[in-house]
Each structure stands twice: as C-alpha cells, then as structure tokens.
Amino acid sequence: MDSFFFNITDTSYKITKSYENKEEHITRVDISNGIVFFDIYLNSQKEQSIHVKNLDRMVAIPVTKKGSFKIEDHIGKKCFDVKNDSISIFTSSRQDITLTINETKETEIFVLFIADFIFKRYLSSSQSEVINFLYNNVQEEVSCELIDTQPIDALSLYIIDKIINTKSDTHMNSIRCEHNVLEFMIHRFDLLDMIDDELSDDEICISRSSKAILLRSFASPPTIEILAHLCATNETSLKKIFKKVYKTTIYGYVQKLRLEKANLLLKEQLLNIGEIAKEVGYKHQGHFSKLFYEHYGVYPKDLLKK
Known part of the structure; x- marks a missing residue:
C-alpha cells in the first residue's frame, strides 16, 4: 500500500492535475513530504470522486466554499456529509476513504492533508494543546473521525488564497506555501477549546x-x-x-x-x-x-x- 505523502522526488513542490476541463479542475499539490492539498473547482454538475487508501497517520481539514461532498469511510463503515460554508477537522491513522463531490451547479473545495510527523515537530509539554491532542489521536486506530466543524471565516479564506496561489511564485515555493499552511493551522486550531481532564x-x-x-x-x-x-x-x-x-x-x-x-x-x-x-x-x-x-x-x- 503506497504512502499518500511521499510523492516528492526531484522537486519540493509538485502540482498534479487529476482532472481539467477549461476552468474546471481537481489539482493536487504536494508542498513537501508531509503536507498535501487539493484545490477543486467544478461547475459541470457531474459527480466526482477521489479515493484515498493508505497507512498514513494524518489530519485532514476540508474547506467547502461552495457545494458539498461526502466522505465514505470503508474501514469504519461511516459516512460524513461535509456541508457548504464549513471548515472541518478529521483525523485518521489508516485510510480507505472516498471523497465524493455532490452534483451541484458550482463546487469550490479546498482540502488540506497533514502527516502526523509534521505535528510531532510542534508538540508541547502541555497535553491540553490542540497539536498534542490531534497527534495523540492519530496514534490510535482511527479510520476516520470528525473532530470539529466551524463556519468559514474571512481570515481562513484569505490564508487559503495565499496557499493556493503560492504556485504563482517562482522562488522557494515549498517554504512559502508551508509557511502559509502553518499560519492556517494556527488560526484554525485556535478556534478549538481544549478542556483539561483533571478538572473537577x-x-x-x-x-x-x-x-x-x-x-x-x-x-x-x-x-x-x-x-x-x-x-x-x-x-x-x-x-x-x-x-x-x-x-x-x-x-x-x-x-x-x-x-x-x-x-x-x-x-x-x-x-x-x-x-x-x-x-x-x-x-x-x-x-x-x-x-x-x-x-x-x-x-x-x-x-x-x-
């Protein structure tokens, strides 16, 4: 079973078009080994699917700007509806999932995948930190688990735009994009309240x-x-x-x-x-x-x- 993340060989910033038709596209961008995002724009009202089958420990953050899609977890036999105008956080320690983009007039989706070893760089001595919680979660046997959903905010859209459009830069793309991803992670995780287990x-x-x-x-x-x-x-x-x-x-x-x-x-x-x-x-x-x-x-x- 291949790894989802180790797709970088001779370049540190790799763009792959899995579907393209005029302005429509499903684009995968490997920022580095450990951080991947999908930039999806469709307007042909056709159902599209992306299958992910790996043994990677990861956190996925889908942002649904327009339209909706569902995540089918074939291991846990669960299905999640990811609705319009939302940002969610999912964790997974092994995957056999299908992301199915629903038929609609217009679909615009951004999905960020982050490997657990990226989180490991930033672990804190405090176990109540969001980074620690997410890292520890994917060390368990979690096929697909929804952690949190929030409405889309202006700053998230602003940072996502920077992440997607990093490809227009020609100098240090990988570093620039990873910097923007970290900015997005800080903002998104700051919205979560972590409760200490030792409270009365x-x-x-x-x-x-x-x-x-x-x-x-x-x-x-x-x-x-x-x-x-x-x-x-x-x-x-x-x-x-x-x-x-x-x-x-x-x-x-x-x-x-x-x-x-x-x-x-x-x-x-x-x-x-x-x-x-x-x-x-x-x-x-x-x-x-x-x-x-x-x-x-x-x-x-x-x-x-x-």
Missing part, C-alpha cells in the same frame, strides 16, 4: 456555564460580579476557574469572541468595518482595527473584497 465536575460546570453566557452576550457582556452570580459562584473563584480552563482571562475571552464574530461578518461582505465594529461591541473603528490586527496579524480592511 464543579470547575467544568462553572466554566461551561460562564462560556455559554458570554457566547450569547459578548457584544454587551455582564460584569464579572453578575456573571459569577449567574454561575452560582463568587468573582474570585470564577476568574480563577475560567483562567484555568480557557487559558485566558474573562476579558480576553470576550475579546476573542468579538474578533471571531467580526471575522465571520467580514466574510459575509454585508457591513462596512465601522458597522462590524459596533455589531461586535466596539464603539471606535480604529480601536477595533488595532485589536483585530494584534490578534490576527492582518487588518480587517484587507479581508474585505477589493
């Missing part, structure tokens, strides 16, 4: 209750005093537990939620930057733009359509 039941209950309240009201959140009352605890305990679980302060988490929501609104292209700032709880556009840049490394204006 009370700590889990308080942290989840406070998070649920903040998710509903981050644009105009309650004071810590009121939030503690709503979670049946005191301010000191709430702040201590929240920091322990989510590795940030309550204020920091509110900022994170506001910026994530702004990122989604930027993708929709319906509001200007000032309107988005007010929508997520910021009175001043300049302050919002500064915080957005500090968090994501790009200004909101750069994510809007030119």
